[in-house]
Amino acid sequence: MTRTTEQPWPPLPTEAPERHADAPAAGTDLPSHYAHCFGCGERIEQGLHLRTTACEGVAIRSTFTVTAAHQGAPGLAHGGLLACAFDEALGAAVANLLRRPAVTAKLETEFVRPVPVGTTLHIDAHLDGVAGRKVYVSAEGRLGGEDGDVAVRARALFVQVKLTHFLEHGRPEDLRKIAADPSLLNRRAVELNP
Numbered sequence: 001m002t003r004t005t006e007q008p009w010p011p012l013p014t015e016a017p018e019r020h021a022d023a024p025a026a027g028t029d030l031p032s033h034y035a036h037c038f039g040c041g042e043r044i045e046q047g048l049h050l051r052t053t054a055c056e057g058v059a060i061r062s063t064f065t066v067t068a069a070h071q072g073a074p075g076l077a078h079g080g081l082l083a084c085a086f087d088e089a090l091g092a093a094v095a096n097l098l099r100r101p102a103v104t105a106k107l108e109t110e111f112v113r114p115v116p117v118g119t120t121l122h123i124d125a126h127l128d129g130v131a132g133r134k135v136y137v138s139a140e141g142r143l144g145g146e147d148g149d150v151a152v153r154a155r156a157l158f159v160q161v162k163l164t165h166f167l168e169h170g171r172p173e174d175l176r177k178i179a180a181d182p183s184l185l186n187r188r189a190v191e192l193n194p
């Protein structure tokens with residue numbers, strides 16, 4: 001069987017990603033970027049509640065604790081929600097380390113081991129290459145601790161976008177809620193006028 005990790009990555013020539021001068025220092029706990037984000041938002045009771053810390057270089061570390069609300073098979077995490085956790089961690093790496101808004105264009109996941117309810121997945125994500133607006137990023141998730149067995153690997157292409165992307169495509173009522181309560185959004189994560 002050909003595994004995704006056997007394909008060349010990044011799939012095309014890239015430049016080395018450069019950590020933004022104002023990226024959060026290594027060891028900084030990163031706040032949720034949006035209170036209603038399913039991946040990290042504190043106002044979504046059954047969400048994933050990822051917690052992320054900046055690391056040295058172009059890397060971050062996230063943790064995701066699987067609850068009974070995240071099951072697919074009995075007692076095991078749903079693969080789609082694991083993919084969501086990785087989308088969140090990879091996106092946090094791109095946004096916080098480059099400080100530019102970006103969206104997922106492509107996401108590949110490889111599920112290596114089952115992830116039981118009650119376990120914490122430790123996700124290490126790092127930027128792999130940049131080509132124009134395209135950012136290639138990958139991650140692996142270990143069970144139970146930083147040195148645990150790898151359970152999931154993921155890699156993604158993010159495309160940097162202007163802030164107008166969110167204003168043009170976002171649901172107006174949600175944009176109005178943010179306008180009424182700016183604390184819903186963490187405006188420090190990315191540079192607003194790069």
Ligand SMILES: CCCCCCCCCC(=O)SCCNC(=O)CCNC(=O)[C@H](O)C(C)(C)COP(=O)(O)OP(=O)(O)OC[C@H]1O[C@@H](n2cnc3c(N)ncnc32)[C@H](O)[C@@H]1OP(=O)(O)O
Binds near residue numbers: 087091103106132159
């Ligand atoms: C602190 C913040 C933390 C944030 C964490 C958030 C985590 C969650 C992140 C998400 O889930 S974002 C939501 C899911 N993603 C989307 O809704 C994106 C939907 N897609 C789009 O809006 C557009 O397709 C996209 C912005 C990605 C690209 O459209 P554009 O018109 O801006 O660009 P274009 O189509 O010209 O593509 C730009 C480059 O990317 C390439 N590209 C785009 N999609 C691709 C794809 N799927 N595969 C390969 N290459 C792709 C494309 O070929 C091109 O390459 P070149 O520059 O070399 O010409």
